[in-house]
Structure formats: C-alpha cells, structure tokens
Amino acid sequence: MPEGHSVHRLARQFDDVFGGQVLAISSPQGRFSDAAKLIDGQKLLSSHAHGKQLFLGFENDLILRIHLGLYGAWSFGGDEHFSGASSIGAPRRVGEVEQGPDADQGSYDGPPEPVGQVRARLVSAHGWADLRGPSACEVITEEQALIARAKLGPDPLVGAAGEFNLAKGRGTAEDVAADALGAKKEFIARLAKKKTPIGTALMDQSLLAGVGNIYRAETLFRCQIDPFMPCNELSKPRAAALWDDIVSIMNDGVRDGKIITTRIEDRNAAGPLWPENAYYTYQRQHQQCRICDSGIALMEVAARKLYWCPGCQPKARKRATR
DNA sequence: CTAGCATGATCAC
DNA sequence: TGATCCTGCTAGC
Numbered sequence: 001m002p003e004g005h006s007v008h009r010l011a012r013q014f015d016d017v018f019g020g021q022v023l024a025i026s027s028p029q030g031r032f033s034d035a036a037k038l039i040d041g042q043k044l045l046s047s048h049a050h051g052k053q054l055f056l057g058f059e060n061d062l063i064l065r066i067h068l069g070l071y072g073a074w075s076f077g078g079d080e081h082f083s084g085a086s087s088i089g090a091p092r093r094v095g096e097v098e099q100g101p102d103a104d105q106g107s108y109d110g111p112p113e114p115v116g117q118v119r120a121r122l123v124s125a126h127g128w129a130d131l132r133g134p135s136a137c138e139v140i141t142e143e144q145a146l147i148a149r150a151k152l153g154p155d156p157l158v159g160a161a162g163e164f165n166l167a168k169g170r171g172t173a174e175d176v177a178a179d180a181l182g183a184k185k186e187f188i189a190r191l192a193k194k195k196t197p198i199g200t201a202l203m204d205q206s207l208l209a210g211v212g213n214i215y216r217a218e219t220l221f222r223c224q225i226d227p228f229m230p231c232n233e234l235s236k237p238r239a240a241a242l243w244d245d246i247v248s249i250m251n252d253g254v255r256d257g258k259i260i261t262t263r264i265e266d267r268n269a270a271g272p273l274w275p276e277n278a279y280y281t282y283q284r285q286h287q288q289c290r291i292c293d294s295g296i297a298l299m300e301v302a303a304r305k306l307y308w309c310p311g312c313q314p315k316a317r318k319r320a321t322r
Numbered sequence: 323c324t325a326g327c328a329t330g331a332t333c334a335c
Numbered sequence: 336t337g338a339t340c341c342t343g344c345t346a347g348c
Binding site (some may be wrong): 002003006052067068069070071072095096097135136203205212213214215216259282304305 | 328329330331332
C-alpha cells in the first residue's frame with residue numbers, strides 16, 4: 001500500500017544500513033528460495049526506487065526487484081551500529097504505515113525466528129530485514145531491470161532520497177535538476193496527449209510513477225482540478241502546477257514518513273495532526289470540506305475509491321464560464 | 323473471533 | 336469489469 005514516498009525512504013534505508021555490505025539472503029517461507037540463492041552472499045552495491053518499485057543491485061550484477069503491492073511491508077532490526085546508520089529514524093517496519101524504532105533497547109542477538117510468512121530475509125553483520133506480502137519479489141538481470149523501469153512513467157521523486165549507486169556515486173545537483181526538469185516536461189507532454197480523466201491518469205504507473213490513491217485525491221484537491229476532467233483539457237500551466245504540487249507533497253512524504261497534505265491554516269488545531277488533520281479529501285467522504293461548505297464526495301472508479309470536493313473541484317465547463 | 327477492508331496491479335473474458 | 340493474489344489491521348459481533 002505504500003505510495004512512492006515510502007519506497008524512496010526504503011531505498012535510502014537499504015543504502016544506509018546495508019550499502020556496501022555482504023548479505024545473507026534467504027526465504028524462510030520458501031517461495032523465494034531459488035531466486036534467493038542467486039544473490040545470497042553477494043555485496044549490495046545499489047539501492048534505487050522508481051515509483052513504487054525498489055531495485056537492489058548486487059555485486060554479481062543481479063537485481064532484486066520488489067513491489068510491495070497492497071500489503072507488502074519490510075521489518076528491520078539490528079544492533080546500535082545498524083540503527084545508527086539509518087537516516088530515516090531506524091524504522092521497525094515500513095509498509096502501509098511506518099512504525100518507529102523499537103522501544104526496548106535489548107541487546108542484538110541476530111535475527112529473530114521468522115514469524116508468519118517471511119518471503120525474503122536479508123541479514124548483514126549488524127542487522128536484518130524481513131519482507132512480507134510483496135506482490136513482486138524477483139531476481140532479474142540489469143537488462144530486465146531496465147525494461148521494467150522503461151514501463152514506468154516519470155517519477156516525481158527523481159533525484160530525491162533513495163537515488164544511490166555505489167558504483168556510480170550520487171548524481172551531481174545539476175544532474176538531479178536536469179532529470180527533474182525532464183520528468184516534468186515528460187509528464188506535461190503525456191497529459192496533453194491523453195483524453196482519459198485526470199483522476200484515472202494519475203493512478204496509471206506507466207504515465208506517472210509513484211502516485212497512489214491518497215496523493216491522487218489530495219493533489220487534485222490542492223490544485224482545484226475536477227478528477228473527471230480529460231487530461232488534454234488541462235492547460236499547460238495547470239499541468240505544470242499539478243506536477244509541482246505532486247513533487248512538493250511527495251517530498252514532504254519522504255521527509256515525514258507519512259502523507260500529510262493539509263496546509264497549516266486548513267487544519268483543525270483541536271485534533272491531532274495525523275491522521276485526523278492530514279488530508280483534505282481522502283477518507284473524508286460526507287464530511288465537510290475544509291475550505292468550502294460542500295460535503296466530500298466518494299465514487300468507485302476503476303475499482304478504486306475516488307474522493308473529491310464538488311465545490312472546490314468544479315466541473316471544467318463550470319470553471320470555463322466563470 | 324471474524325469478516326471486511328486497504329495507500330496495488332495483473333490477468334481473463 | 337470482475338476475479339485473483341498477497342497480509343495485517345480493525346470494526347463489529
């Protein structure tokens with residue numbers, strides 16, 4: 001269930017705690033056993049996120065490709081060296097929601113007995129990572145990884161946390177800026193060619209990689225765009241603003257480890273920030289909009305729940321005649 | 323305790 | 336469009 005921000009945090013986490021180290025890789029559950037043997041005992045050289053997919057590169061040029069799907073999650077544990085290496089707060093678990101570090105600071109005694117269905121387990125000298133419930137977990141060649149990535153649209157988080165390759169090093173600030181600009185242009189160009197509703201398009205990973213149901217709903221609200229508006233009816237400036245907003249809130253997600261899209265002035269100070277005050281429309285159906293008097297609408301579209309505010313995100317025709 | 327649901331994607335028809 | 340896969344949380348009995 002994680003959207004792109006979580007996967008970018010994971011890419012950074014793997015870089016931090018396992019980068020450059022030899023890993024014992026196994027499949028306690030068994031379903032990943034054969035593939036695990038291909039990379040067992042190899043050194044981790046790169047950790048990269050593109051959209052919702054994670055690519056871990058090993059010294060023998062094989063790539064571990066992970067997609068968490070709806071329920072996948074990684075759990076972590078280790079000694080103080082392991083936890084201390086994490087720049088994202090040494091999470092105990094990263095999946096749909098992120099759980100903070102373990103409260104008990106007991107001594108590290110190696111990975112625990114696998115509990116439940118652990119598809120893959122990575123173990124270094126200092127810690128371990130368990131993967132449960134992924135929709136994809138496979139070992140592929142670099143060529144196959146390139147093919148997988150070619151199927152994905154531009155990632156708003158290109159150049160953000162998680163871009164790492166020990167062999168090539170981090171890109172320069174100029175490289176990252178150029179990549180980000182290219183991604184933006186590509187996004188705008190692709191939108192101009194599509195007639196599908198923008199709300200559907202934002203979920204299409206081949207058009208735009210990393211946005212899921214929450215970011216879709218929230219950015220359309222923030223940009224005051226009707227989710228049913230055809231992509232090619234969105235003006236270029238508005239498409240550019242949409243991209244910029246997605247980049248902004250997803251980078252916040254990478255920083256915070258959770259999705260918070262409300263502006264400070266739009267929160268109810270009485271309640272806790274997360275999750276009660278984190279969203280404008282997501283899971284707020286029938287509640288009053290934070291900006292206008294409308295009730296938040298909910299409709300099932302393409303098997304996913306679409307949330308929007310009919311008042312703040314008016315139909316294109318209505319907007320045009322104003 | 324259980325059923326139902328969830329920030330996903332693929333495949334069949 | 337509907338069925339299916341995978342796991343874990345929670346609302347409701």
